[in-house]
Amino acid sequence: MKTGKLLGYDINLIESKEDCEAALKAAPAVITIFGFDTETNSKIDMTQKDADTINIKHDLPFLLQFGYNHSIYVIDFRDFNDADAIFTCFDDLVKRSKLAIAQNIKFDINMLCNIGYVWHTPNACDQMAISRLALEAKSEREGGMPIALKPLARRLLGKEYAEAGHQIDEALKAIWDAKLKDLARRLKPYGISRRVIVETLKDVTSTLEEFPEDVQNIWAAWLLTSRITYADVPKELMHKYGAVDVILILELARKLLPVVIERKQLVTLKREQRLIMPLVRMERTGYTVDKKYLIKCKQALIFEINTIKATNEKLCGESISPNQHQAIKEMLLRKFGYDLKSTDKNQISIYIATDPTMPDVVKEYLNNVIYLRTLYKWMATYVNSMLNKLNATKDTKVYTQYNPNGAISGRFTSNFQQFPKNPIMSHLGNFELFHPRKMFITDPEYPEMAFIDYSQVELRLQAEYTYYATKGTGDINMLRAYMPFKCHLLNGKYIHDDDLEDWQGVDLHTQSTKEAFPDLDVHSDEFKKMRSIGKRVNFALIYGSSLRKIQEILADCDPNIVAKLYNGFKSKFKDVKTYSNWVAHNWVKNNGYVTNLLGRRYYLDDTKGIYKLNNYLIQGSAADIIKLVIIRVDDFLRSNKYKTRLQGCIHDELCICVAEGEHDVIYMIKKIMETTVKTFVPLVAEISTSNTNWAEKKGA
Numbered sequence: 212m213k214t215g216k217l218l219g220y221d222i223n224l225i226e227s228k229e230d231c232e233a234a235l236k237a238a239p240a241v242i243t244i245f246g247f248d249t250e251t252n253s254k255i256d257m258t259q260k261d262a263d264t265i266n267i268k269h270d271l272p273f274l275l276q277f278g279y280n281h282s283i284y285v286i287d288f289r290d291f292n293d294a295d296a297i298f299t300c301f302d303d304l305v306k307r308s309k310l311a312i313a314q315n316i317k318f319d320i321n322m323l324c325n326i327g328y329v330w331h332t333p334n335a336c337d338q339m340a341i342s343r344l345a346l347e348a349k350s351e352r353e354g355g356m357p358i359a360l361k362p363l364a365r366r367l368l369g370k371e372y373a374e375a376g377h378q379i380d381e382a383l384k385a386i387w388d389a390k391l392k393d394l395a396r397r398l399k400p401y402g403i404s405r406r407v408i409v410e411t412l413k414d415v416t417s418t419l420e421e422f423p424e425d426v427q428n429i430w431a432a433w434l435l436t437s438r439i440t441y442a443d444v445p446k447e448l449m450h451k452y453g454a455v456d457v458i459l460i461l462e463l464a465r466k467l468l469p470v471v472i473e474r475k476q477l478v479t480l481k482r483e484q485r486l487i488m489p490l491v492r493m494e495r496t497g498y499t500v501d502k503k504y505l506i507k508c509k510q511a512l513i514f515e516i517n518t519i520k521a522t523n524e525k526l527c528g529e530s531i532s533p534n535q536h537q538a539i540k541e542m543l544l545r546k547f548g549y550d551l552k553s554t555d556k557n558q559i560s561i562y563i564a565t566d567p568t569m570p571d572v573v574k575e576y577l578n579n580v581i582y583l584r585t586l587y588k589w590m591a592t593y594v595n596s597m598l599n600k601l602n603a604t605k606d607t608k609v610y611t612q613y614n615p616n617g618a619i620s621g622r623f624t625s626n627f628q629q630f631p632k633n634p635i636m637s638h639l640g641n642f643e644l645f646h647p648r649k650m651f652i653t654d655p656e657y658p659e660m661a662f663i664d665y666s667q668v669e670l671r672l673q674a675e676y677t678y679y680a681t682k683g684t685g686d687i688n689m690l691r692a693y694m695p696f697k698c699h700l701l702n703g704k705y706i707h708d709d710d711l712e713d714w715q716g717v718d719l720h721t722q723s724t725k726e727a728f729p730d731l732d733v734h735s736d737e738f739k740k741m742r743s744i745g746k747r748v749n750f751a752l753i754y755g756s757s758l759r760k761i762q763e764i765l766a767d768c769d770p771n772i773v774a775k776l777y778n779g780f781k782s783k784f785k786d787v788k789t790y791s792n793w794v795a796h797n798w799v800k801n802n803g804y805v806t807n808l809l810g811r812r813y814y815l816d817d818t819k820g821i822y823k824l825n826n827y828l829i830q831g832s833a834a835d836i837i838k839l840v841i842i843r844v845d846d847f848l849r850s851n852k853y854k855t856r857l858q859g860c861i862h863d864e865l866c867i868c869v870a871e872g873e874h875d876v877i878y879m880i881k882k883i884m885e886t887t888v889k890t891f892v893p894l895v896a897e898i899s900t901s902n903t904n905w906a907e908k909k910g911a
Contacts, residue, residue, distance in 0.1 A: 218372065220278070222454045225286045228293055231300035234284050238304055244468075245308035246460035247277035247301075249322045250453050252440045257387045263596075263626055267321040267494055267612060269604045273442050275323075276453040277301060278461060279308070283454045287446060288326075298328050305332055312464050314338045314360045314456070317491050318612065324495065330488065338460050339616040340483040345470035348619050348813035348827060349820060358616065364459040367466060372459055379452050382444045390437050397429045414532065415590040416513045416520075474804075479811045479835075483615060486838050489845035490613055493857045496868065497608035498627075499654040501904065502601055508645040509594050515637055515644055516586050523579045526572055533583035549573045556581055557766030564769070582638060589635055593647045608654075613860060615838060620831035621811055628861050634906075648906035657856070657868035659900055661877045662908050663884060664864035665833070666895045667693075670719055672808070672829045673753050675892040677786040680793035686786030692719040693892050719784075720746045727779025744768050745776040752780055753787065754826040794824050808890070809835035833863055836888045840865070843883050848876070869900075877911070 212233060213224040225231055249272035254264040275297065276285045286297055305311045313319045316337045320330050342358050349355030357363050361373040394405055403426055411417045419427045441449060471480055524530050527546055531538045536554040543549045547570055551562070559577050562569060600609045617624030634646035653660055665671075671693050677686035690696035691714060695705035698714045705714040721733060724745040731738040744765065751761045758777045762770045781787065797805050798821055804814040805824050813827045837860060844865070848855055854870035865884070869877060877898055884896040898911035 220281045223284045228296040231296045242279045242308040245311045246457045248456040249319045250274035250441045268610045272322040278457045285450045310336045312336045335487045343616045344476040345467035496856045497610040498651045501652045511644045533580045560767045620827045622834035646906045649904045651905040659869040661867040662899045668833045668863045671892045680790040689784045723780040726783040727775040748776040755822045808832040
């Protein structure tokens with residue numbers, strides 16, 4: 212076994228079965244903190260470091276590193292691939308450990324699953340969960356600590372702990388530069404550069420066919436050989452890098468776990484631990500995608516883009532990309548004498564709606580620019596991205612990761628939470644070009660999709676908190692939207708205690724809109740339009756946004772209408788302000804923290820961000836409720852040997868793929884959602900199902 216020293220740790224390279232046995236023999240019977248990590252062959256996009264290139268079902272680890280106390284072990288599967296010996300060693304050490312910790316542990320467990328290892332102990336723990344509970348409730352942008360491993364280690368442990376990361380970046384850059392030079396050499400005889408090809412292909416209507424056949428072949432071959440992964444980095448450097456990651460995990464855990472304990476957050480941490488394997492199983496279920504539908508929609512989108520581009524070219528007499536911001540400004544000033552101050556999408560919408568000096572031809576042109584940008588974005592974000600994922604793996608499914616520690620509140624983050632509910636239509640409005648949710652279809656194994664969504668859970672929790680903030684008085688209008696609050700039964704009906712009117716639950720958004728526009732008929736199209744805007748205003752308001760901020764967020768709406776709706780909500784539901792004051796009072800009383808309904812604490816060391824705690828308590832309570840529900844549902848399905856699987860969690864909605872003959876399980880899951888956490892304001896879950904695709908779900 213090769214050995215060395217690094218940052219005060221003994222580093223051991225396991226290269227044989229005998230080395231595995233020696234590692235086990237050297238380990239204590241009980242390990243307090245066991246840290247581990249994997250390095251994988253996931254593609255690294257050198258042009259966009261935060262690009263989503265990971266495939267949790269198909270990527271494979273080539274390095275496994277783990278350690279405890281001051282001993283680190285590294286296994287390189289390329290040099291030693293005795294799976295039985297490796298898994299026996301690793302599994303034994305995991306079982307001896309009180310906590311087995313990794314950064315974003317679900318990813319590493321998924322990678323180990325991909326090579327046949329089965330995780331079956333309850334001691335898995337995510338370093339990000341520890342960090343989230345131990346750090347201030349403040350984003351990095353606001354001066355808080357980062358949650359990423361190396362940046363956090365640099366801040367808490369010292370810059371020497373992150374140096375290996377820089378060495379890896381330099382090695383990757385050297386590999387990439389060599390590949391770029393090779394491509395430039397091959398393209399040079401044709402007088403074409405990589406930049407020209409990339410810029411051409413940025414236009415989603417362009418193809419390689421615009422270049423000579425030899426160039427097409429060179430580019431296609433280069434794409435196959437230009438895939439960079441950590442496996443391309445020199446082994447010795449990679450072994451050091453892997454070892455450092457485990458050292459950082461161990462050092463941060465030792466530093467932050469005592470803070471979690473001191474803050475009485477072990478119960479919350481244990482809940483996060485219990486959530487890990489249900490999420491792993493959920494992530495590995497994946498979503499079946501209709502590839503034929505995507506290809507058809509891509510053709511329709513390209514036709515639409517070319518049509519609108521031709522219209523704009525006719526209007527201005529030249530071809531300008533919708534993302535050539537400066538060129539658009541210069542052209543409008545030169546040809547129409549219109550000085551466009553900003554090409555920001557929201558600002559353009561405001562100019563179109565409010566500037567009486569804008570010529571009609573400029574309005575038409577700019578409306579087309581906004582539409583083209585949307586078409587480009589949808590093509591790149593949904594269609595091309597999904598087709599690339601399918602083509603890369605030859606799979607009929609795509610997979611995503613759900614990060615339970617991505618948001619300060621504790622809410623899930625995932626790139627699958629942003630699929631629009633409505634389709635994008637043709638410019639004439641008579642043809643559906645693409646509906647992102649239609650690409651997700653039922654699987655042959657699971658002929659039914661179910662979606663069980665908490666109804667207005669954050670508004671219900673806002674109502675709940677007004678009850679606590681007023682010591683039982685409550686915001687009577689908000690509470691009566693969801694329950695017969697301060698009512699009594701008379702002849703089988705609930706009657707208001709105060710005015711003796713019949714109680715009937717009413718829509719909260721309708722109430723606030725009616726307060727803002729009392730003269731509008733609630734059944735009219737105009738009222739429905741105002742309610743739609745009001746719904747957006749209401750959610751932003753309970754998130755703690757000021758009127759000015761909401762007007763910025765809703766830049767596509769008349770600011771005066773937004774102001775009326777904002778004031779209408781505040782007028783109708785006066786104790787939302789009482790709740791805000793109550794949060795601030797509790798922060799002072801608790802010496803710098805507040806606690807949500809399930810015990811999660813949010814610490815702040817100054818008053819500047821207190822208003823955000825209003826949102827964290829509500830959003831965080833909803834998040835912790837859905838997390839507990841996922842744990843319960845997963846246990847229910849597995850213990851009863853159902854084939855039905857949890858498929859995803861989109862905000863407050865569970866996505867479930869239902870097996871043949873198991874339709875009734877949907878109603879059992881609904882009951883779990885409504886009874887897992889006892890609240891004063893009842894939580895209600897609503898069911899939608901589909902036998903075709905996500906977009907065509909209907910209420911059960």
